[in-house]
Amino acid sequence: MQHTSLLERILRGIALTLVVIFFMFPIVWIFMMSFQTNETILRIPPQLVFEPTLANYTALITGKLTTAAGTLDIAFMRNLWNSVFLSVTSVAVALLLGVPAAYAFARHKFRGSEDIAFTLLSFRFAPALLVLLPLTLYFQKLGLANTYIGLIWVYQLICLPLILWIVRGYFEDIPADIEYAYRIAGHSWFATFRKIALPLAGPGIAAAGLLAFIFAWNNFVFALVLASADKQPVTVGALAFITSSGIQYGQISAAIVLSITPTLALALYAQRYLVEGLSLGAVKG
Amino acid sequence: MSASALIISGVDKFYGPIDRGVHAVQNLTMEIGKGEIVALLGSSGCGKTSTLRMIAGFEEVSRGSISVAGRQVHKLPPVKRNVAMAFEGYSLYPPLTVRENMAFALKAARLPKSEVDAKVASIAKLLEIEDILERYPSSISGGQQQRASLGRALIREADLHLLDEPMGQLEPQLRAVLRGRIKHFIKERGLTAILVTHDQTEANALADRIAVMEGGVLQQFDTPDRIKQRPANLFTGTFVGEPPMNVFEAYVGTTAGKINLRLPDGLSLDYDKEAFSAPVRDELLNRERVVIGVRPYAVRRSKDGVPATVSANQWLGDQTHIAADFAGGSLVLVEHDRTRLELGAPIKVSIDPKNLHVFDQASGNAISHGMELA
Helix, strand or coil, X not given: CCCCCHHHHHHHHHHHHHHHHHHHHHHHHHHHHCCCCHHHHCCCCCCCCXXXXXXXXXXXXXXXXXXXXXXXXXXXXXXXXXXXXXXXXXXXXXXXXXXXXXXXXXXXXXXXXXXXXXXXXXXXXXXXXXXXXXXXXXXXXXXXXXXXXXXXXXXXXXXXXXXXXHHHHHHHHCCHHHHHHHHHCCCCHHHHHHHHHHHHHHHHHHHHHHHHHHHHHHCCHHHHHHCCHHHCCHHHHHHHHEECCEECHHHHHHHHHHHHHHHHHHHHHHHHHHHHHHCHHHHCC | CCCEEEEEEEEEEEECCCCCCEEEEEEEXXXXXXXXXXXXXCCXXXXXXXXXXXXXXXXXXXXXXXXXXXXXXXXXXXXXXXXXXXXXXXXXXXXXXXXXXXXXXXXXXCCCXXXXXXXXXXXXXXXXXXXHCCCCHHHCCHHHHHHHHHHHHHCCCCCEEEEECCCCCCCHHXXXXXXXXXXXXXXXXXXXXXXXXXXXXXXXXXXXXEEEEECCEEEEEECHHHHHHCCCEHHHHHHCCCCCCEEEEEEEEEXXXXXXXXXXXXXXXXXXXXXXXXXXXXXXXXXXXXXXXECHHHEEEEEEEEEEEEEEEEECCCCEEEEEEECCEEEEEEECCCCCCXXXXXXXXXXXXXHCEEEECCCCEEEEECCEEC
């Protein structure tokens, strides 16, 4: 039993509350804004009590944005779909390419293996724009600009190094002898990779995939430069809410709520994998 | 068909580039018969584990060849070598229970479930792990994991069973019991086993033959008795045996029909020429300097011996280890009774020429053991 005094518990409660408020406030505020009109949002002083309206969500889902200057078409649902498609596909491709590569880097020390792994990581060092400008020219020549394939390809710059480096660490944490034990019992290396290495690194792969998904989802600048309206993800699409007749705070908030929902849901669902993944060290011994 | 379970011939192992990297195993050649238990004995880094891993196929053979049951295997992947192995780090599959871990090793053999269960049960009984069969590796102790890992290797039918430090984590009582059982198990089934160990008691108890390795070089490959009685060189002599063999450098001289082995500090062991057999005497007289060795239990206290001074006296419950300052070094002798000797007490020791091991001063190779030439 832990002995804590009443005072200690109260202080701890207050501290926890403060921390939670600090981190949750923006999300809660945006959530509330998404149910308000621009008028109530921009009231001075701001008020907590308001009459909720679903108008923002309706506008987003129907794609008709009514402003003082008239009705605008908003491709938000299309953007949301683009985000889902681009992120999921990019992560899937990165996993397909990155996990076997990570295994190779972890298990086989070949000439230049460290250099190659580092080069892959170094893609993340360069400012995105530095990479993007020449890339845009090439992509236009190759006909890859404003295509899903082109975008997914560029997204590999985000996902692949991340997955490669995280998953490599997990593979390295698995004692090689566990795999040897399996191989000597009469299994090929590929069976060993599939039946031993992959399941053991599973939590790590899930964690890396999740992280890559979030990074891909939140990416802004690649899609801004390389995609036009019909291929844009929500991050870029949100720009459309800055209209000639003012910024549509209500719709932006609703759009944010809708666009963080998938990542939030995924993170909550995968939380146990993340925790499991981080405690993989317990496997050793 | 060959009667050899394993032939290693001229095997070199380099970590790093050939001829320039670390030379972990040097020109190793040995042949192991079917049904034999062989121990690779040596200190850490002597190349014994590298050797085992080359046989298993986890390390590449830099030069030379390895045959298992008459098949050249050194170019084959581990799966095709038909060897079983128990790993020093246990290497159990974490998501499987102990039972599944052991049964898993039989998967490739595709046996009916009842047979698998029977095999697991009998091995579990042998290793005293019946009560933890349903538990996961992370929830059992190191000793239990080690036994599970050993069980996983022994349960298989393979041409060769490789056991890497199979009992390092077990407590002494259990280790003694299991040694006997495992030896019986291996012999009963006619299995061939190679175990790697740095524990000479284990090697002596389990193995038919011991391969002593040092610095990547095989020093001696012989039965435990012969290794003890006829060590091939100074290294084996001092490495095997507990407490270790006493060794001293000596100048060979003769005076008045006696052979004098002159030790530092002006001491001398004097023997009648007739005390040695003719060939040993000739060898001795041919040399100026030699290294002599004597096992601690062969050193006797006597009235007319060479003087020494007691520097430590330990009663171990069944024998006394007496250390004495002697000839500029230290001499250990073992007595079976409790001996009350104060520190600093003068004693006199004598060594029967029958118990004298003589080594070449330069190469360390054995010249003679007692009355016989090496």
